[in-house]
Amino acid sequence: xxxxxxxxxxxxxxxxxxxxIDQTKLPHQFIIKELKTVKDSINAIKTMEVRGAPLIGATAxxxxxxxxxxxxxxxxxxxxxEDLINSRPTAINLKWAVDRIMKKISGINSDQILEVTLxxxxxxxxxxxxxxxxxxxxxxxxxxxxxxxxxxTVNILTHCxxxxxxxxxxxxxxxxxxxxxxxxxxxxVWVDETRPRNQGANLTSYELNEEGIENTIIADNTxxxxxxxxxxxxxxxxxxxTLANGDVCNKIGTYLxxxxxYDNNIPFYVALPxxxxxxxxxxxxxxxxxxxxSEELSHIEGVDKDGELKKVLIYPSKSKAMxxxxxxxxxxxxxxxxxxxxxxxxxxxxxxxxxx
Ligand code: MRU
Numbered sequence: 123x124x125x126x127x128x129x130x131x132x133x134x135x136x137x138x139x140x141x142x143i144d145q146t147k148l149p150h151q152f153i154i155k156e157l158k159t160v161k162d163s164i165n166a167i168k169t170m171e172v173r174g175a176p177l178i179g180a181t182a183x184x185x186x187x188x189x190x191x192x193x194x195x196x197x198x199x200x201x202x203x204e205d206l207i208n209s210r211p212t213a214i215n216l217k218w219a220v221d222r223i224m225k226k227i228s229g230i231n232s233d234q235i236l237e238v239t240l241x242x243x244x245x246x247x248x249x250x251x252x253x254x255x256x257x258x259x260x261x262x263x264x265x266x267x268x269x270x271x272x273x274x275t276v277n278i279l280t281h282c283x284x285x286x287x288x289x290x291x292x293x294x295x296x297x298x299x300x301x302x303x304x305x306x307x308x309x310x311v312w313v314d315e316t317r318p319r320n321q322g323a324n325l326t327s328y329e330l331n332e333e334g335i336e337n338t339i340i341a342d343n344t345x346x347x348x349x350x351x352x353x354x355x356x357x358x359x360x361x362x363x364t365l366a367n368g369d370v371c372n373k374i375g376t377y378l379x380x381x382x383x384y385d386n387n388i389p390f391y392v393a394l395p396x397x398x399x400x401x402x403x404x405x406x407x408x409x410x411x412x413x414x415x416s417e418e419l420s421h422i423e424g425v426d427k428d429g430e431l432k433k434v435l436i437y438p439s440k441s442k443a444m445x446x447x448x449x450x451x452x453x454x455x456x457x458x459x460x461x462x463x464x465x466x467x468x469x470x471x472x473x474x475x476x477x478x
Contacts, residue, residue: 123286123300125152125332131290132177133184133247135240138191140184144171145287149328150425157181160189160202167209167216170319174288175362175398176250179215182206183243186223190236199227211410212371212448213362214400219246247290253395253462254292261298261358261393261460262305268355269307275336276302277355279312279345282373283325284360284393294360294393296329298460303335311337312348316373318418318445345379349386357383358391358460364399368453368468369406374446380455389457392468396461396477406450416443 133142140157147153157163163185166172172181189202203220226242268276284295302309316322323339330337348354363371370392383390420437456468466472
């Protein structure tokens, strides 16, 4: 998608270096950062210079490429792969991408290992782009149906950033919106600010602006009253881990939005590529929920009147704060899942019909 009219992907490989857009600086500064070692990749994932389930998976895949460039000793590659998986706990894509690469290179000659890994990392990115495009084409049908009934702007609420910045291109939740815009359907997006890191305000609104999509940032607690007033036609969010029974783990606050949507009879869709399905975990209580530094709550970053990036304390200095990064929305609150293979019920049967 475009930034200032120029097409980008979120991650690419050039002259033995991995390049990313540093998302900790958006929307105020657009900085392309270079990752040269596996440690750089792990750091980029931990500090959220790259974030979003599909993108951290792709960064981990390229992380193994960088590890092999540093040292092709198998013990080093294995340890690097474990460190990459452990760099963030909740999104299943890290493990999915690393396992896929490790399987591909098991038993491969050392003189081919770099080429095979690099090709697989590129394939993971190309596949994600294609899957996200298909999610968009499938989700477009839903937006189109609402528009055909309403014959007026379709108001869509989203939480966090499940946009192209969270994937390789298109996004998951935003892909149907971009496709609707391409088709000439008038859409307007209510963007949840998404405290504490403000991925909605800083990233979703930013990328929608760059693509010319009308949007309004709202405080996270505003969605409920907008739904009661009939100002939301549908909700669409992403997911970091989808269980085989259709339970969905996504950015903290998603669950409360799903409850409000349920109470107001507003459809609540979750868009996902199959790389975020965890076929093994049976109980959502077993999903590791990332707890991040409470400084993300107590401090806030923005630009001052001179355009300088500044971080300031906003809480009483003696207060404790707790920063859980994800929550779970049980399948019963999810109207449908939108995947690259089609739309299905948020249930074991629904997912198996599409994928197994
Ligand atoms: O903590 P983040 O910014 O990595 O969380 C991202 C989300 O919760 C997204 O909704 C999810 O990864 C899906 S991205 C297509």
